[in-house]
Amino acid sequence: MYEGAIQDLIDELGRLPGVGPKSAQRIAFHVLSADPADVNRLATALRKVKDLVRFCTTCFNVAESEQCRVCRDPRRSNEVLCVVEEPKDVVAIERTGEFRGRYHVLGGAINPLEGIGPDNLKIRELLFRVGTGEVKELILATDPNTEGEATATYLALLIKPMGLAVTRLASGLPVGGDLEYADEITLGRAFEGRRAV
Numbered sequence: 001m002y003e004g005a006i007q008d009l010i011d012e013l014g015r016l017p018g019v020g021p022k023s024a025q026r027i028a029f030h031v032l033s034a035d036p037a038d039v040n041r042l043a044t045a046l047r048k049v050k051d052l053v054r055f056c057t058t059c060f061n062v063a064e065s066e067q068c069r070v071c072r073d074p075r076r077s078n079e080v081l082c083v084v085e086e087p088k089d090v091v092a093i094e095r096t097g098e099f100r101g102r103y104h105v106l107g108g109a110i111n112p113l114e115g116i117g118p119d120n121l122k123i124r125e126l127l128f129r130v131g132t133g134e135v136k137e138l139i140l141a142t143d144p145n146t147e148g149e150a151t152a153t154y155l156a157l158l159i160k161p162m163g164l165a166v167t168r169l170a171s172g173l174p175v176g177g178d179l180e181y182a183d184e185i186t187l188g189r190a191f192e193g194r195r196a197v
């Protein structure tokens, strides 16, 4: 235990995901000895992410204006909609270069143990988008783990009766993992090999 500002920083860092007490202490002392210009850049980046970044009003991806870059791009197809859990999954899929449609970011997956049900996700907004009739295929690209599968199954049951093709990424993705950890080639192949559910 230290006193004052250094302990405050250790405490705040320790609340970040994936940062244990030892890492928090190491980072705090790194900051203490770092060049003031570097620390200022970090502080500015932290403030800017809260001030400037918001969520796209259409797909709920991260955006710096009303709509995100994907939604603003007129060259992309409105007929294929890819449903993902988090903005980081959009980045992972964009990296494959396989997809030229639009996205819908749910903001998580159904997880009863953590009290996350369908109402906590952007599912109502998804139904609204699908309901306009423009979407011909819905790709369920939730994570290949228990929560992601449960979410995909729930959405398939809900949306298939609306008369559009509903597909799921092909197997070959590491089971139990996160979409973002799949390499570009594996994820690209899973995209090409998607199948109807």
Ligand SMILES: [Zn+2]
Residues within 6 Å of the ligand: 056, 057, 058, 059, 060, 061, 067, 068, 069, 070, 071, 072
């Ligand atoms: Zn968007």
